[in-house]
Amino acid sequence: MMCDAPALALRVVTDGHLDVPLPGRGDTAERLRVLAGLCHRDISMGRLVEAHLDADAILADIIGERTGDGEFWGVWAAEPPEPTVTAERQAGRWELTGAKPWCSGVISCTHALVTARDADRRRLFAVDLQQPGVRPERGGWAATGMRTTETGTARFDRAVARPIGEPGAYLDRAGFFHGGIGVAACWLGGARKVADTLYATAARGRDDDITLMHLGAVDARLAEGQALLSHAAAAIDSAPEGLERARRLASQVRWSVEQIATDVIDRVNRALGPAPLVHHREHAQAVADLGVYIRQSHADRDLVTLGRLVVEESTARRPTAQEDRCR
Structure with missing residues (x-):
C-alpha cells in the first residue's frame, strides 16, 4: 500500500x-x-x-x-538561473518576491528556509508559509519517482521573511x-x-x-x-x-x-x-x-x-x- x-x-x-x-x-x-x-x-x-x-x-x-x-520545515535552496527570488528591506522588514522552484513539501510545510538574492549576494531567510504573500503551486512533475513529495514552485509576493545569519x-x-x-x-x-x-x-x-x-x-x-x-x-x-x-x-x-x-x-x-x-x-x-x-x-x-x-x-x-x- x-x-x-x-x-x-x-x-x-x-x-x-x-x-x-x-x-x-x-x-x-x-x-x-x-x-x-x-x-x-x-x-x-x-x-x-x-x-x-x-x-x-x-x-x-x-x-x-x-x-x-x-x-x-522545508529547505528551499535551489538556485537555477531562472526564476529567482529577491530580498529587499522595506520599512524595517525583509520581504521576498519571486518564484522558487524545486520546493519539496510545498503544500504541507508550515515554514521554510529559503535562499534569495540580496543585491548580488545569496542569503538565507526563514519564512512563515502561512501568510498571504506565499502561494504554493503544484504541477510540472511528470516523473513517477518522488511524486508524493509535493515538489513544486513557491511564489512570493512581498512575503515577510527573517534573515538567518549574514x-x-x-x-x-x-x-x-x-x-x-x-x-x-x-x-x-x-x-x-x-x-x-x-x-x-x-x-x-x-x-x-x-x-x-x-x-x-x-x-x-x-x-x-x-x-x-x-x-x-x-x-x-x-x-x-x-x-x-x-x-x-x-x-x-x-x-x-x-x-x-x-x-x-x-x-x-x-x-x-x-x-x-x-x-x-x-x-x-x-x-x-x-x-x-x-x-x-x-x-x-x-x-x-x-x-x-x-x-x-x-x-x-x-x-x-x-x-x-x-x-
Whole structure:
C-alpha cells in the first residue's frame, strides 16, 4: 500500500517523538542511522523529514535556535538561473518576491528556509508559509519517482521573511556539508528498501546461483555504505568546525553512496527480472524514488569538485623550497 508521504512526514515531525541528535555534537552516527531508517521505511517520507531535520540543524548552527513544536520545515535552496527570488528591506522588514522552484513539501510545510538574492549576494531567510504573500503551486512533475513529495514552485509576493545569519552564512560552514552527508544516509536507507525485495525472495527459497550472487554483492555493498557513514560520523564529531575537511568528506561519501545505490538498483533488477517492477507496487515506487533522489547529486561534476579539493589540499601541504633545504 502506498503511503501519503507528506501526511506521514508531518506526523513523524510533529507527534513529539522525533528526537534526533544534531550533527557534530558527539552522536552523529545516531543521526545518520535515523535518517537512513526513515528512508528505509518510505523514501519520499524520509526525504521530507530529512529536510525538516536539516532546517533544525541549520537554525541551531547559524543562530542558535531550533524549529518549534507543530512546525514542519522545508529547505528551499535551489538556485537555477531562472526564476529567482529577491530580498529587499522595506520599512524595517525583509520581504521576498519571486518564484522558487524545486520546493519539496510545498503544500504541507508550515515554514521554510529559503535562499534569495540580496543585491548580488545569496542569503538565507526563514519564512512563515502561512501568510498571504506565499502561494504554493503544484504541477510540472511528470516523473513517477518522488511524486508524493509535493515538489513544486513557491511564489512570493512581498512575503515577510527573517534573515538567518549574514550573506554567505548558509554555505560557508561545515554544517552545510554535514547536511549533504545526511542526504547520503537517506540514499543508503532507500537502497536498503529496494534491496528488501531481493532479501525476501531469497528467504522464500529462491537460492539459484544468480540470485545468491547478486544477494551477496548487494549485502556487501550495503555493509560498505554503513561503514562509510560510520567513518563520516566519527570524522564529523572529531572536527565539527573543520570546513575544508567536511567539504572533501561530503564529496567522498555522497559519490560513494550514489554508486552503491545505483549498483543495488541494477543488481536487484538483474536478479529478479521485471516481475517486482510490474507487480509489486511498493518496490516499483522505491526503485523510481531512489533513481530520482540520487540525482540530487551533481554526478560527474562532483568528481571534478573532489579532484580539485584533493589537488588543493596536496598543494597546501607541499613543502616550500626553503623547507626542503632545511630537511
